Amino acid sequence: MSVPPPSASPAPSLPGWSFDAVERRALRMDRARTELQHGRPLALRAGPGQPGLLIAAVETLGAAGWSRWQSGRGALRLLLSAERLQALSQRGDAEAAHLPVPTELDLAGLQALAAVQARPDQAPGGAWGLDWPAERRRAFLASAQPADAAEQAALRLAKLGPLSPALLRLALPADTLDAAVADGLVEIAPQDIEAARGAPRALLRRLSDAHVPITAHEDCTLVLFRELHGETEHLALVVGQPDRSQPVPVRLHSSCFTGDLLGSLRCDCGDQLQGAIERLAEDGGVLLYLAQEGRGTGLASKLRAYRLQDTGLDTLDADRYLGFRADERDFQAAAAMLDALGIARIRLLTNNPAKIEALRAAGIDVVDRLPLVVPSNPHNARYLATKRDRAGHLRDDEQA
Numbered sequence: 001m002s003v004p005p006p007s008a009s010p011a012p013s014l015p016g017w018s019f020d021a022v023e024r025r026a027l028r029m030d031r032a033r034t035e036l037q038h039g040r041p042l043a044l045r046a047g048p049g050q051p052g053l054l055i056a057a058v059e060t061l062g063a064a065g066w067s068r069w070q071s072g073r074g075a076l077r078l079l080l081s082a083e084r085l086q087a088l089s090q091r092g093d094a095e096a097a098h099l100p101v102p103t104e105l106d107l108a109g110l111q112a113l114a115a116v117q118a119r120p121d122q123a124p125g126g127a128w129g130l131d132w133p134a135e136r137r138r139a140f141l142a143s144a145q146p147a148d149a150a151e152q153a154a155l156r157l158a159k160l161g162p163l164s165p166a167l168l169r170l171a172l173p174a175d176t177l178d179a180a181v182a183d184g185l186v187e188i189a190p191q192d193i194e195a196a197r198g199a200p201r202a203l204l205r206r207l208s209d210a211h212v213p214i215t216a217h218e219d220c221t222l223v224l225f226r227e228l229h230g231e232t233e234h235l236a237l238v239v240g241q242p243d244r245s246q247p248v249p250v251r252l253h254s255s256c257f258t259g260d261l262l263g264s265l266r267c268d269c270g271d272q273l274q275g276a277i278e279r280l281a282e283d284g285g286v287l288l289y290l291a292q293e294g295r296g297t298g299l300a301s302k303l304r305a306y307r308l309q310d311t312g313l314d315t316l317d318a319d320r321y322l323g324f325r326a327d328e329r330d331f332q333a334a335a336a337m338l339d340a341l342g343i344a345r346i347r348l349l350t351n352n353p354a355k356i357e358a359l360r361a362a363g364i365d366v367v368d369r370l371p372l373v374v375p376s377n378p379h380n381a382r383y384l385a386t387k388r389d390r391a392g393h394l395r396d397d398e399q400a
């Protein structure tokens with residue numbers, strides 16, 4: 001009697017364990033971001049069996065991480081954002097690029113080039129933080145090779161950290177990366193980072209809410225949203241019972257630990273937060289408290305930017321010195337929260353036209369702008385003037 005060959009039946013799957021393509025991608029993004037945050041290396045390549053790059057964030061590397069890169073000496077490159085290269089070269093047209101890491105450079109030198117020192121006081125030589133003579137600086141900049149699309153994506157991933165956009169970079173062949181990935185190295189494809197850019201609104205979960213009476217108004221509800229992948233949380237404070245048949249007064253407030261919690265005089269955030277809540281208490285409205293510290297650069301970078309401002313740079317030049325754009329925020333989450341709250345037409349309390357544009361682009365009908373005027377003080381006068389003169393903020397009498 002002949003025995004039938006064993007059928008190649010698929011392995012029984014664990015219920016709830018299979019991810020769809022979008023979830024897989026988000027999972028890879030989560031893991032990749034975590035690796036950079038922890039100073040660990042990450043493989044960046046189009047897929048298994050491909051050559052690619054080993055990258056790590058200079059900001060989180062530390063001495064132990066740095067010593068692991070020593071075997072790559074000679075081939076190591078430093079990937080920097082356009083803004084950081086503009087600060088180093090004093091040229092407004094510099095683009096993101098990677099440059100050779102000199103073999104004798106130590107970790108402190110690398111951190112200086114990447115502008116991630118704990119105390120980035122401006123050295124006499126400007127943005128470099130290294131006592132390199134002019135000729136050496138010129139030669140270093142001349143060896144820059146433009147960042148390709150994958151490398152640009154890597155810089156964006158670092159910013160999502162939120163980390164400084166400065167990465168170590170080592171090109172490796174396919175088999176080396178395959179072996180490292182089999183051994184636990186996390187890998188990410190540039191397409192994953194690209195796809196996360198316009199993350200769909202559904203990637204925000206409404207997790208909980210409660211009645212929270214506050215001094216300005218007793219009838220308030222706090223609603224907590226969490227990004228589906230990752231731990232970032234945004235809050236909505238619904239003040240009173242806004243009439244949704246009319247445009248609802250809304251304030252988008254980007255978190256500012258120093259201003260909101262400590263009453264820092266370096267910015268206007270604390271006063272804006274209180275002023276907005278008082279205004280919303282008049283007819284009801286919604287305050288969206290967005291996890292976007294330091295205009296999206298993170299609190300560590302904001303404190304570095306403050307040190308640079310103490311040496312004479314204004315808020316925008318300080319951010320550029322650190323490798324950031326004038327504003328690293330996006331307002332997708334804000335639009336998603338308004339959607340979830342059933343609010344489509346709003347009156348926005350702001351002096352920042354970019355917020356209006358961003359919400360409109362995300363499909364929110366911004367019917368008009370309500371100015372938000374707060375008094376200045378000797379510590380924030382320059383900051384407010386820079387926002388008005390260089391960042392396009394409106395004065396209270398201007399129309400958006």
Ligand SMILES: Nc1nc2c(ncn2[C@@H]2O[C@H](COP(=O)(O)OP(=O)(O)OP(=O)(O)O)[C@@H](O)[C@H]2O)c(=O)[nH]1
Nearest residue numbers: 253254255256267292293294295305315350351352
């Ligand atoms: N990078 C950086 N961020 C800062 C600095 N000062 C304040 N911030 C951040 O700037 C953000 C201020 O946000 P908002 O008040 O919502 O926005 P805005 O762009 O000023 O616009 P409106 O207040 O709506 O007119 C907060 O995230 C602060 O942490 C600074 O010097 N550097």
Ligand SMILES: [Zn+2]
Nearest residue numbers: 256259267269
């Ligand atoms: Zn602030």
